[in-house]
Amino acid sequence: MKKYMQNLKCVALALCLLGSIVTACGTDKSEPEKPVDPEVPTSGDxxxxxxxxxxxxxxxxxxxxxxxxxxxxxxxxxxxxxxxxQSMDGFGAAITGSTCFNLMKMSQADRTRFLKETFSETEGMGQSYVRIAIGCSDFSLSEYTCWDTPGIENFGLQNEEKSYIIPVLKEILAINPQLKILGSPWTPPRWMKVNNLKDLQPFNSWTSGQLNPAHYQDYGTYFVKWIQAMSGNGIKIYAITPQNEPLNRANSASLYMSWEEQQAFVKTALGPKLKTAGLDTKIYVFDHNYNYDDIASQNDYPARIYEDPAAAAYIAGAAFHNYGGDKAELADIHNKRPEKELIFTETSIGTWNDGQNLATRLMEDMKEVGLGTINNWSRAVIVWNLMLDTERGPNRAGGCQTCYGAVDLAKSDYKTIKKNSHYYVIGHLSAVVKPGAVRIGTSGYSAxxxxxxxxxxxxxxxxxxxxxxxxxxxxxxxxxxxxxxxxxxxxxxxxxxxxx
Known part of the structure; x- marks a missing residue:
């Protein structure tokens, strides 16, 4: 009996060691490795x-x-x-400060493995387009811009870029050098804000306010300096939007910018500043919801901006989110100005839409976000946070407290990953549809x-x-x-x- 118990202990120890090896190799604890089936083909047409x-x-x-x-x-x-x-630009997710914080909490081996699975053309999904914030977002580690004190000598990338965003982007670019990067600000520096365009009183708040027209040129310089600073760190910025969710005053970092304001800013400052600096960075206007947040005066926001030929000349197209309205708005804007591009830049899952229930969300998100936007002329599909932790963070007060990531990383070990619908939606597109692909017609079966x-x-x-x-x-x-x-x-x- 004693010898039998010793044998059992040996078996248990061996199993424990084997489990440690599997865990060290980064296997998803919820999904044990499956044996290779000799009947399954390993190549084919x-x-x-x-x-x-x-x-x-x-x-x-x-x-x-x-x-x-x-x-x-x-x-x-x-x-x-x-x-x-339309031609396709790519597919991906937002690389926020929170995403990068979580990625940097992982071991180097686990992080590399995940990034290869996500971005590698040969070893993974080949995701090819990411969105980052210019300054802070509601998924940043603090509230800041890169120019919080007047005087051009005070411009500079901050700790979030230097310690988190840039290191992660460099790792991704080493895996996929063709990665496209879109930058969007949540707020300009507060010293550029006013309470409204009538009173023009200083508005020292991260949330809401409007851009002082007296600072249009300064804000144009801000974009140029940021693009150049990122370039100096090996990060080429493919495109920008002038403002994330310009009709949303309530985000933890935000700015109200009507189509009239955005048109004037692009025409008189942003476009000319990029051109003078010799930057080929694309400008996509709007970057907000299909329904224009039900503000009647802002309906057809991008099309209204395009009505000024001088402004339109600087603009590649428009970006959209889906927190209100219907994807058919993409086709409507395309039909109004078919020569202008469309991209889809944000959607989220969370507690409000049963975001971790794959049985529901996988179907709905591919229908509405993946194929739904593409079949309505979108050239790109980008979802919100690539990675959050299992406490839906880190995040900022006043921002989304109920969002899930495309994947969620266990805060208990910074190793175990739960993959959600957005990860699969983007992966299924990026794995087979490559940047530069052209959407083509079909006929026959439908159901x-x-x-x-x-x-x-x-x-x-x-x-x-x-x-x-x-x-x-x-x-x-x-x-x-x-x-x-x-x-x-x-x-x-x-x-x-x-x-x-």
Missing amino acids: VTLFVTTATRSQDFAKKFIDFSSKSNMSPNTITLNPTQTF EGVTYSAFKNPDNTYALVLLNNTNDIKKITLSDGSKHFSYDVPSKSIVSYRWK
Whole structure:
């Protein structure tokens, strides 16, 4: 009996050591490694990624071959590369101060592994577009701008950039050098604010206020200095917006900026300052909700700005969020000015929308945010925080206290990661649709609950992302006109395809 108990102790010790090794390697504690199935193909003509709402398939990579049989399926989706829509810029999430704080709490090995899984073209999802704050946001470690005291000699990047944002961005750029970066301010320096444009009284508050027209040129300089400072640290800024949520006075850091004000600022200061500095950084206006926060005078905000040709000449297009209104507004703005670009720059999950319930959110978010914005002319899809901790932070008082990240990191160990719907939505797009891809037409099969979009990549591969928001398995055939293949799409799932 004694020898038997000793043997049991040896077995227990071995299992404990094995568990330590697995944990040290960064395996998600909630998802043990699965044995390799010798029956599953490891290569094929078509690469697929599959995620089900039940996580029975968790961004599972699969391969299938083209069919050698005649295509007689009535469930065939046929690609039409001669019908083209918008080019795609990329997909990603916000790299906030909170995200970077959490990432820097991880061990170097675990952080590198996660960033490769997220951003690597060869070892992961290939996410390709991120949004950062110019100064603080409601998910920063403090409230600040990079020019809190008048006098150009007082401009400078702050601790949040130096210790968190820039180091993380450098790690990401080492993994994906083609990463695009969008910058958005939540507030200008407080000394540039006034209470309103009539009284023009100083407004020493992070929240609300308006930009003093007397400081338009100073604020234009602020953007130039920030872009140059980031560039000096190896961080190229691809695009900016003049103001995050310009119709939202209530955020912990915020500024009210009507379309008339934004038009004047871009026309007289921001655009000319970027041009004089020789910067090719794109400007996207608006950066707020589909419904313009129900302020009637601000309806069609971007289109109103474009009415001034001198302002419009500096502007690449408009950015939108989805905290109010409908994605059809994207198509409406596109139809008003089809030569101007559209990007989608923020959406969040949280306690208010059952944000960690993948069974609900995966379906809804791919329909509304992923494919929904793309099928309404958006060139990019960017969600809110890439990573928060399990206490939904760090965050600022007055900002969102109820938001989840695209992934949530356990505060108990800064190791265990829970992946939420936004991580999968962005991953399914970025894994197969590459920057520079063109959305193309399709014909054939359609059904209630089935949504999809097709693309031709710069390398001449085809891609299609499909949502099956039904309770049935859908045997769907895809044809590019010369080759075809079929796959049984699981119920309540997303499948991404890519093939030559």
